Amino acid sequence: MTATIIDGKAFAAKVRGQVAEQVARLKADHGLIPGLAVVLVGADPASEVYVRSKGKMTVEVGMNSFEHKLAADTSEADLLALIDKLNNDPQVNGILVQLPLPDHLNEDLVINSIAPQKDVDGFHISNVGLLGTGQKSMVPCTPLGCLMMLRAHHGSLSGLDAVVIGRSNIVGKPMAQLLLGDSCTVTVAHSRTRDLPAVVRRADIVVAAVGRAQMVPGDWIKPGATVIDVGINRIEKDGGGTRLVGDVDYDSCAAVAGAITPVPGGVGPMTIACLLANTLTATCRDNNIPETTGLTA
Numbered sequence: 001m002t003a004t005i006i007d008g009k010a011f012a013a014k015v016r017g018q019v020a021e022q023v024a025r026l027k028a029d030h031g032l033i034p035g036l037a038v039v040l041v042g043a044d045p046a047s048e049v050y051v052r053s054k055g056k057m058t059v060e061v062g063m064n065s066f067e068h069k070l071a072a073d074t075s076e077a078d079l080l081a082l083i084d085k086l087n088n089d090p091q092v093n094g095i096l097v098q099l100p101l102p103d104h105l106n107e108d109l110v111i112n113s114i115a116p117q118k119d120v121d122g123f124h125i126s127n128v129g130l131l132g133t134g135q136k137s138m139v140p141c142t143p144l145g146c147l148m149m150l151r152a153h154h155g156s157l158s159g160l161d162a163v164v165i166g167r168s169n170i171v172g173k174p175m176a177q178l179l180l181g182d183s184c185t186v187t188v189a190h191s192r193t194r195d196l197p198a199v200v201r202r203a204d205i206v207v208a209a210v211g212r213a214q215m216v217p218g219d220w221i222k223p224g225a226t227v228i229d230v231g232i233n234r235i236e237k238d239g240g241g242t243r244l245v246g247d248v249d250y251d252s253c254a255a256v257a258g259a260i261t262p263v264p265g266g267v268g269p270m271t272i273a274c275l276l277a278n279t280l281t282a283t284c285r286d287n288n289i290p291e292t293t294g295l296t297a
């Protein structure tokens with residue numbers, strides 16, 4: 001079997017197009033322009049690229065972008081004061097603090113200081129609790145992107161066996177909650193899981209989010225299964241230079257799977273598209289305007 005490639009880049013462009021249409025509608029019907037504030041502390045090169053991309057795409061869909069770049073040695077008090085200002089700014093509907101933060105800053109404290117209704121990353125403890133109990137919440141962007149692609153590929157996910165490899169707060173745990181919400185039978189596997197190959201082999205859906213380059217080989221995959229690769233790892237290329245690979249061994253998995261996301265061009269682009277969708281959702285909820293179906297969980 002040769003897997004269908006799930007083209008995340010094209011899917012993300014479609015989602016951004018839908019967001020742009022809805023932003024135009026908000027402007028025309030309600031005189032509203034959604035605003036997204038992105039806060040970057042320090043100068044991590046990868047984070048700088050992601051933040052630039054977020055700002056550019058925010059403007060492209062017709063929203064206002066507010067970028068706050070702070071020095072690496074910014075104090076926690078100063079960062080919390082900025083978040084408080086953004087929480088109280090009516091022009092700002094969504095707030096995102098780019099991760100990772102420098103070591104001297106308490107990530108949980110910073111995230112939990114964002115007003116939950118403006119937490120477009122869905123990382124605030126209130127949103128985590130709402131998602132975990134099946135209530136309306138802001139949903140973390142990367143798992144939301146994975147869910148959108150899975151729904152588009154499968155239609156209904158009900159009754160499917162799903163294995164999520166990785167138990168991070170940002171991807172693994174919310175992904176498991178979303179799959180449960182769509183009535184999958186969900187296993188969360190991690191570094192202590194016994195006989196991981198056997199666990200993965202029974203899955204109709206495999207979501208790999210461990211952060212270990214090419215860890216999942218094709219002979220762990222059930223023929224016809226859908227493989228969603230969340231990993232973004234840079235490795236040495238034969239003959240010099242580097243290249244990006246996921247957490248699954250693409251060639252051997254694509255030979256067995258029914259469908260697979262590539263790296264790059266799979267889950268990654270959906271993260272920013274879903275951030276824009278979440279900013280739209282936050283703006284609608286804040287103004288009691290019905291949300292666009294398909295752009296939320």
Ligand SMILES: Nc1nc2c(c(=O)[nH]1)N[C@@H](CN(C=O)c1ccc(C(=O)N[C@@H](CCC(=O)O)C(=O)O)cc1)CN2
Binds near residue numbers: 097121141269270271
């Ligand atoms: N506050 C947050 N911080 C971080 C998040 C997040 O969702 N919220 N996620 C990641 C980084 N990230 C967005 O912030 C992100 C990562 C990857 C991509 C992407 O499009 N990747 C491309 C490859 C890019 C490359 O060439 O390096 C792909 O997979 O095709 C977008 C956004 C950590 N921090």
